[in-house]
Amino acid sequence: MTVTEVKPDTTRKIPEHPKSLLLRMDRMPHIWCSRCGIGITVGCFASAMEKTGLSPDDITVTSGIGCTGRVAGYVKADSFHTTHGRAIPFTVGLALTRPDLKHVVFSGDGDLISIGGNHFIHAARRNQNMLVICVNNFTYAMTGGQLAPTTPVTARATTAPYGSFERPFSLPTLAISAGASYVARWTSLHIRRITDSMTEALQRRGFRFIEIIAPCSTIYARRNKLGTGLDLMKYYYENSVIDHNASVDDLDIGFQSKIVVGKFVDKDRPSYGKSMHEHFRKVLGNKYQPPVSGKMEIDKSWSGCTESQDTTVTDEVQS
Amino acid sequence: MVQADPVGVLTGTHYLDGDHAAAEGACSAGCRFFAGYPITPSTEVAERVALRFPLIGGTFIQMEDELASIAAVLGGSWGGLKSMTVTSGPGFSLMMENIGLGVMMEVPCVVINVQRGGPSTGLPTLPAQADMMQARWGSHGDYELIALSPNSPQECFDLTIESFNLSEQWRVPVLVMMDECIGHMTERVVIPEAGEIELVERRYTNLNPDDYLPYKPCEDLVPEMAPIGYGYRFHTTGLTHDERGYPSMNAETQQRCVGRLLDKINLNRDEIIHVDKHYLDDADIVVVSYGISSRVAIPAVEKARREGIKVGELRLVTVWPFPEKLIRELAGNVKAFIMPEINHGQVVLELERCAGGRAETRLVKHAGGWVHDPETIYEAIREAAK
Amino acid sequence: MPESNYWRKPFDADKVKSPDGTVYVIKDRCKGCGFCVEFCPRGVLVLSTEFNRKGYHPPEVIHPDRCVNCDLCERICPEFAIYCLNQEEIIELAP
Ligand SMILES: Cc1ncc(C[n+]2csc(CCOP(=O)(O)OP(=O)(O)O)c2C)c(N)n1
Ligand code: SF4
Ligand code: SF4
Ligand code: SF4
Numbered sequence: 001m002t003v004t005e006v007k008p009d010t011t012r013k014i015p016e017h018p019k020s021l022l023l024r025m026d027r028m029p030h031i032w033c034s035r036c037g038i039g040i041t042v043g044c045f046a047s048a049m050e051k052t053g054l055s056p057d058d059i060t061v062t063s064g065i066g067c068t069g070r071v072a073g074y075v076k077a078d079s080f081h082t083t084h085g086r087a088i089p090f091t092v093g094l095a096l097t098r099p100d101l102k103h104v105v106f107s108g109d110g111d112l113i114s115i116g117g118n119h120f121i122h123a124a125r126r127n128q129n130m131l132v133i134c135v136n137n138f139t140y141a142m143t144g145g146q147l148a149p150t151t152p153v154t155a156r157a158t159t160a161p162y163g164s165f166e167r168p169f170s171l172p173t174l175a176i177s178a179g180a181s182y183v184a185r186w187t188s189l190h191i192r193r194i195t196d197s198m199t200e201a202l203q204r205r206g207f208r209f210i211e212i213i214a215p216c217s218t219i220y221a222r223r224n225k226l227g228t229g230l231d232l233m234k235y236y237y238e239n240s241v242i243d244h245n246a247s248v249d250d251l252d253i254g255f256q257s258k259i260v261v262g263k264f265v266d267k268d269r270p271s272y273g274k275s276m277h278e279h280f281r282k283v284l285g286n287k288y289q290p291p292v293s294g295k296m297e298i299d300k301s302w303s304g305c306t307e308s309q310d311t312t313v314t315d316e317v318q319s
Numbered sequence: 320m321v322q323a324d325p326v327g328v329l330t331g332t333h334y335l336d337g338d339h340a341a342a343e344g345a346c347s348a349g350c351r352f353f354a355g356y357p358i359t360p361s362t363e364v365a366e367r368v369a370l371r372f373p374l375i376g377g378t379f380i381q382m383e384d385e386l387a388s389i390a391a392v393l394g395g396s397w398g399g400l401k402s403m404t405v406t407s408g409p410g411f412s413l414m415m416e417n418i419g420l421g422v423m424m425e426v427p428c429v430v431i432n433v434q435r436g437g438p439s440t441g442l443p444t445l446p447a448q449a450d451m452m453q454a455r456w457g458s459h460g461d462y463e464l465i466a467l468s469p470n471s472p473q474e475c476f477d478l479t480i481e482s483f484n485l486s487e488q489w490r491v492p493v494l495v496m497m498d499e500c501i502g503h504m505t506e507r508v509v510i511p512e513a514g515e516i517e518l519v520e521r522r523y524t525n526l527n528p529d530d531y532l533p534y535k536p537c538e539d540l541v542p543e544m545a546p547i548g549y550g551y552r553f554h555t556t557g558l559t560h561d562e563r564g565y566p567s568m569n570a571e572t573q574q575r576c577v578g579r580l581l582d583k584i585n586l587n588r589d590e591i592i593h594v595d596k597h598y599l600d601d602a603d604i605v606v607v608s609y610g611i612s613s614r615v616a617i618p619a620v621e622k623a624r625r626e627g628i629k630v631g632e633l634r635l636v637t638v639w640p641f642p643e644k645l646i647r648e649l650a651g652n653v654k655a656f657i658m659p660e661i662n663h664g665q666v667v668l669e670l671e672r673c674a675g676g677r678a679e680t681r682l683v684k685h686a687g688g689w690v691h692d693p694e695t696i697y698e699a700i701r702e703a704a705k
Numbered sequence: 706m707p708e709s710n711y712w713r714k715p716f717d718a719d720k721v722k723s724p725d726g727t728v729y730v731i732k733d734r735c736k737g738c739g740f741c742v743e744f745c746p747r748g749v750l751v752l753s754t755e756f757n758r759k760g761y762h763p764p765e766v767i768h769p770d771r772c773v774n775c776d777l778c779e780r781i782c783p784e785f786a787i788y789c790l791n792q793e794e795i796i797e798l799a800p
Binding site for chain 2: 024027056057058060062072073076077078079080081082083085086088089090091092093094095096097098100101118119122272276280284287288289290291292293294295297298301302303304
Binding site for chain 1: 729731733734736737738739740743744759761777779780781782783784785788790794795797798799800
């Protein structure tokens with residue numbers, strides 16, 4: 001056992017973190033607790049961005065409110081921290097006005113599925129063009145650990161002090177039945193799988209959904225006497241089962257039960273914008289004026305900064 | 320100022336109701352993104368937009384509810400298109416939180432409220448002016464925004480355009496506070512040539528990304544926007560934020576952030592506020608009104624004038640911000656203000672505050688469901704003249 | 706320190722002799738969660754006994770020669786506090 005000179009030293013200037021171009025390092029350390037899983041998912045997202053070769057100027061990131069809702073503030077792209085539950089409809093506006101960009105929603109389970117649940121199913125139904133990444137920690141963490149629509153039966157929450165008796169939502173099941181084009185679930189331990197899924201999903205169109213089960217160490221783990229986030233990571237290691245062909249009945253998650261993960265849906269279905277475009281072209285013929293995009297309007301009215309920009313205009317109505 | 324794009328401008332003389340006229344106003348103003356949810360008596364605006372947008376390059380989407388509609392409008396505006404939604408009381412209540420987000424993030428957008436009787440589901444098909452204070456104070460926290468009140472279908476057209484201009488200039492949501500009566504009243508509406516319609520374009524920064532701070536105000540206290548996807552990589556949040564757009568939650572930043580949002584409107588009131596004045600020069604009594612009530616007031620004022628009562632009329636085209644300075648000036652010269660409103664006393668509270676006891680203020684109230692009988696306003700004028 | 710097997714073992718792990726990468730820790734950014742230590746497939750790291758500015762124990766590299774530059778520590782770190790670079794990357798990202 002030899003200890004060599006590689007030992008890092010903070011007094012010495014060390015090379016930049018390889019993700020420093022994609023993350024707002026000027027805001028680190030972030031607000032998340034020690035052993036929280038949210039940061040892992042953000043790191044995977046940065047890796048996925050790198051793998052796709054997309055520049056941060058090709059994407060937007062929008063969050064709602066919650067611990068996960070702070071993700072938008074740490075990704076170095078045009079990023080929007082909106083209101084509780086409304087990241088998806090906000091992104092509907094972004095996606096329809098800027099179809100040339102990729103739009104990502106990054107938020108928590110309470111935000112996306114409880115207060116924002118209606119938006120979630122309708123955006124999936126319409127196949128609205130966005131990648132929705134949901135960090136599911138089975139609780140409302142930011143507000144101190146209340147019952148979430150994902151809290152497993154018998155798990156405790158501050159507003160379910162005797163344990164939950166409500167049936168939780170299985171998020172992939174919800175996304176699949178609402179019509180999402182791409183549906184995957186991983187845990188925060190599956191860093192390579194998450195990265196691959198994000199990479200793949202970033203390159204698709206339509207409504208894409210990735211659920212990531214991740215530890216809330218401070219609140220969920222502690223209240224339920226599950227140890228720390230590290231213990232939850234070990235639990236994921238021991239209890240997750242990869243099954244891409246799982247039936248929706250297998251996707252329910254009980255308290256500390258096995259977790260079926262995998263990529264469950266990956267299909268091509270015309271997105272909202274594309275359906276709109278094709279429909280109007282058919283019924284209105286020459287009278288149809290394809291929608292202008294925000295990019296066209298910006299280019300028209302903006303004398304522009306001097307920085308050179310990629311001016312390739314993708315098919316504006318593909319969204 | 321630039322001229323309107325002729326594609327959206329239906330030049331000519333039309334017979335339109337206020338709802339349809341407002342929709343045409345949006346088309347003419349260059350609005351190309353609309354997200355909404357049906358509700359009487361505003362639905363006709365959405366219907367007209369749904370009909371027109373595919374023909375003029377706009378994107379119309381019917382959302383799952385009003386919470387979604389206003390959120391999508393904010394997103395659409397950040398995306399670079401002029402964006403609008405329309406609703407009535409119940410939907411307006413649902414939009415409140417994100418109208419606040421629009422104020423906080425400084426997002427130009429237009430929200431039309433075709434007011435009906437409330438509270439709750441109230442009188443879906445009948446008029447009221449009872450959301451005026453909600454427009455001013457309905458979202459939580461301290462804020463200022465702009466609310467206009469048209470009193471004819473022609474003005475529904477004109478003021479919708481004006482709203483887009485104001486929202487771009489001051490980076491703030493602008494509310495068009497119509498009412499069922501104006502919304503469903505059909506009159507002649509003249510839509511001018513595109514070349515005669517002047518539009519305010521968005522003020523995008525010319526700074527390089529490295530020099531740009533998304534919430535650093537210009538001289539008029541309005542920060543410049545950056546287009547998305549052009550290297551600025553900015554962050555914006557509904558949390559209290561510093562000039563970088565980063566959350567900074569302490570009393571000092573709160574004062575600076577909210578203080579500027581208020582000052583931006585308050586210190587620029589003279590430029591924003593628009594009123595109509597009639598017979599004010601020699602007036603002892605002034606009828607202050609807005610929207611449909613200002614039309615109902617005309618015969619009452621005319622009748623009183625014929626009888627020799629020195630009554631003038633002040634119409635608030637801009638209701639918020641309130642023309643405080645003007646009212647304070649008038650209060651020193653007149654005996655009384657009379658305000659007819661289709662509610663039990665909302666904007667009159669502001670009138671009374673500004674009059675500061677120097678002139679009497681009288682409310683002519685109406686619970687909603689119909690407009691005032693001009694006689695009741697006339698009676699109030701006579702009472703005040705005694 | 707147990708050499709954990711929570712991550713797949715690089716198939717050529719036994720053949721690897723010299724370190725493929727250099728591990729860097731931004732000590733003051735670390736929140737001592739131990740994920741990197743626990744899941745490093747090669748047992749390169751331990752949590753040190755020293756405290757960083759926030760009072761956490763950052764990891765310390767005890768077996769640099771065993772590192773296979775698999776990047777697991779980088780990606781599993783919720784704090785962006787640890788990363789492993791090969792020679793090319795070091796040059797690219799040099800201060
Ligand atoms: C309209 C509204 N209601 C309630 C809240 C309070 N609130 C903030 S975060 C949150 C829950 C967030 O839970 P989740 O989305 O699961 O995110 P997490 O913190 O667990 O990552 C709630 C209820 C709010 N900000 N806005
Ligand atoms: S409270 Fe839970 S979810 Fe929030 S940052 Fe802490 S560990 Fe993460
Ligand atoms: S890169 Fe990190 S995780 Fe992989 S072997 Fe080296 S120290 Fe361990
Ligand atoms: S994973 Fe990161 S935060 Fe956790 S101990 Fe390792 S370096 Fe520190």
